[in-house]
Amino acid sequence: MKETFQKLLNTYGATGREEKVADVIEEMIRPYVDEIHRDAMGNLIAVRHGQGKRILYAAHMDHIGFIVTDIDEKGFLRVHNVGGVRKLNSLNRHVVFENGVNGVFSSEADPDNSHLQDLSTAFIDIGAKDRADAEARVRIGDVAVYAPDFFELGSDMLAGPAMDNRAGCCVLIETLKALKQRTNEIIAVFTVQEEVGCRGAMAAAYAMNPDLGVALDVTLCGDTPGGPKIAVKAGEGPCVKIMDSSLVCSPKVVRLMEDAAQRAGVKAQREVLTAGGTDASRIQLTRGGVHAGVLSIACRYVHSACEAVSLSDMEGGVKLLTALSERNVD
Amino acid sequence: MVLKELCALRGVSGNEHEVRDFLLEKVRKTADEVRVDRMGNVLALKKADRADAPTILLDAHMDEVGMIVVGVNDNGLLSYDTVGGIDSRVVVSKHVCVGEKAVPGVIGAKAIHLQTAAERETVLGHSDLYIDIGAKDKAQAEELVQPGDYVSFDSDYVEFGDGYVKARALDDRVGCMTLLRILENRYDVNVVCAFTCQEEIGLNGALAARFGVECDAAVVMEGTSANDLGCVEDHQKVCSLKKGVAVSFMDNSALHDRQLFARMLEIGREAGIPCQVKNRVAGGNDAGPIRSSREAVATVVLSVPCRNIHSPSSVAAFEDMDAQYALTDAFLRQAANCPTHRS
Numbered sequence: 001m002k003e004t005f006q007k008l009l010n011t012y013g014a015t016g017r018e019e020k021v022a023d024v025i026e027e028m029i030r031p032y033v034d035e036i037h038r039d040a041m042g043n044l045i046a047v048r049h050g051q052g053k054r055i056l057y058a059a060h061m062d063h064i065g066f067i068v069t070d071i072d073e074k075g076f077l078r079v080h081n082v083g084g085v086r087k088l089n090s091l092n093r094h095v096v097f098e099n100g101v102n103g104v105f106s107s108e109a110d111p112d113n114s115h116l117q118d119l120s121t122a123f124i125d126i127g128a129k130d131r132a133d134a135e136a137r138v139r140i141g142d143v144a145v146y147a148p149d150f151f152e153l154g155s156d157m158l159a160g161p162a163m164d165n166r167a168g169c170c171v172l173i174e175t176l177k178a179l180k181q182r183t184n185e186i187i188a189v190f191t192v193q194e195e196v197g198c199r200g201a202m203a204a205a206y207a208m209n210p211d212l213g214v215a216l217d218v219t220l221c222g223d224t225p226g227g228p229k230i231a232v233k234a235g236e237g238p239c240v241k242i243m244d245s246s247l248v249c250s251p252k253v254v255r256l257m258e259d260a261a262q263r264a265g266v267k268a269q270r271e272v273l274t275a276g277g278t279d280a281s282r283i284q285l286t287r288g289g290v291h292a293g294v295l296s297i298a299c300r301y302v303h304s305a306c307e308a309v310s311l312s313d314m315e316g317g318v319k320l321l322t323a324l325s326e327r328n329v330d
Numbered sequence: 331m332v333l334k335e336l337c338a339l340r341g342v343s344g345n346e347h348e349v350r351d352f353l354l355e356k357v358r359k360t361a362d363e364v365r366v367d368r369m370g371n372v373l374a375l376k377k378a379d380r381a382d383a384p385t386i387l388l389d390a391h392m393d394e395v396g397m398i399v400v401g402v403n404d405n406g407l408l409s410y411d412t413v414g415g416i417d418s419r420v421v422v423s424k425h426v427c428v429g430e431k432a433v434p435g436v437i438g439a440k441a442i443h444l445q446t447a448a449e450r451e452t453v454l455g456h457s458d459l460y461i462d463i464g465a466k467d468k469a470q471a472e473e474l475v476q477p478g479d480y481v482s483f484d485s486d487y488v489e490f491g492d493g494y495v496k497a498r499a500l501d502d503r504v505g506c507m508t509l510l511r512i513l514e515n516r517y518d519v520n521v522v523c524a525f526t527c528q529e530e531i532g533l534n535g536a537l538a539a540r541f542g543v544e545c546d547a548a549v550v551m552e553g554t555s556a557n558d559l560g561c562v563e564d565h566q567k568v569c570s571l572k573k574g575v576a577v578s579f580m581d582n583s584a585l586h587d588r589q590l591f592a593r594m595l596e597i598g599r600e601a602g603i604p605c606q607v608k609n610r611v612a613g614g615n616d617a618g619p620i621r622s623s624r625e626a627v628a629t630v631v632l633s634v635p636c637r638n639i640h641s642p643s644s645v646a647a648f649e650d651m652d653a654q655y656a657l658t659d660a661f662l663r664q665a666a667n668c669p670t671h672r673s
Contacts, residue, residue, distance in 0.1 A: 015585065016580070016585030017588075039625060039626040040547075040587070040625070040626040040627050040628045041621065041622065041626035043626065067579070067580055067611065069565060069609045069610050069611060070564060070565035070609045070610075072564065072565065078565035078609075080580070080610065080611040082580070082585070120565075120566060140579065140607045140609060141579035141580070141588070141591060141607070193585060193622075196585065199584070199585075199621065199622040200622070200626070202622045202623065203621075203622045203623070203624070203625055203626035204626070206623070206624055206625060207625045207626070
């Protein structure tokens, strides 16, 4: 699993610009699924046929970033956020574009810290001589993300950019590899544009018309000093979401997931989040309504360049999801 | 000119019937099939000149921002709320029309002589402002209006300067005009023109329209905010008048299809049609629900830059409207090989 994860973390995939990471995932899962296609938004949709219910899993591929809105005469790039990327977390950080162009995210001088939240004074420096030099390498509409830079944190954790949500993608890929039974029709969707409002999941869920939907995503973690107030700890197992600000999970799905965890011998935590949202919110409201839930991986420092997750939580997630996929979910 | 007629029509969100009736009369002469859906959207199909052609959805919204009467006060003044986004600073001392009978009214505020120093520094909100219809009391006002009546700005259509026009509702009657012009042509793709309602209050009409139309790609026609007056840094201008039609890569409601975005700029370059990239992410539009509702579809937005948008005195340039039409027309002429994702 670690190898899969590292490959995902090293691949570019910004919100709205997910093609490269989709290519990598498609290559990884092809031997384990029966059908695979992409829709007009770029969702990667794979199906592993089975007898029972249509279970849709959604893991978003996209990573928050900065979209270039303007290039000035000196070759500096002005940007707008794509998703919840914060200026404060990003100052003087290494960022990278899809074509590999490196940049430094920085800001106009701000001696009294009066525009720490204001992106209109931020810019990206790609070391260009002038506008023409910059335009030869980057175009308006290109998106920069925090450059890949993961490292081991203690014996069980990995920290770096894009854990949100390559962790979820990794759990889903490893689950597809682990599946043996064909109890249910498994629809694995690697979604786009989650970070701007779960837009990819909305279209994919409509198209695939599932009976049951589970999003795989990271969640906040309450185990750091003065951290978010949530009873979730890294390393204590995958989380079964009860609710967040975008949905109340179907009690049926919660029950099925907790039952699957027990049968797989996985210790799981319950997660009640008073903020945030995931693809499950849109899946739940598709067509006439879908039983929806979320399997979350606890993540410290979400939406920073040092998101940290536990590998054992992810391994537990694979076991839970495999057990869920191979049981009767009526 | 059709724009003058379109801008004379009152069509605050949810009350678009004047605009709809006008458009229906026009499109029935040019389109092959016309229907009105249950939301009140007008859907006009112009069939391709060949079978098995892809279908392109074109969208422009009929509605405009305005106000609605929420109460009639004892002194005969009307309390109102906004329908769509209106800056309270632009409404003071403006002439409005209330209700189906277009009762004249004026939005009033305390004269500068009577304001304290603190009041002069404060922006009055809509809840501090009232519509004066010249009634002496509640009973007299109620003979003319009632809560729920729509209120629209009353502002003349004026062509001025070197190819500019000032009017209310340029957002998005300019888009409606472009669609009317497109429907006069026939292409080798099917073209469905959706004239939508309720864009300004949450993109509601387009959501319903999308479920009623099978399509392979969608292009949204808009009027968008130009921030090119005063000392504005280049990267804050959004777009500028007389620099052509503005092509969007992203809005608050959608990240657009990259190929479609690139293709529009390429067509513009090849055909010599003035275009500019909308260089600030601001506002949302019908492309949001179209892109991700039902099955996913590729979208892009082509906008006419408008100064003072969402006010009684929006300003746009005719040459930018011509560029919006020309780029749409040129795109449709080569859209037959448009990549289709329809399953």
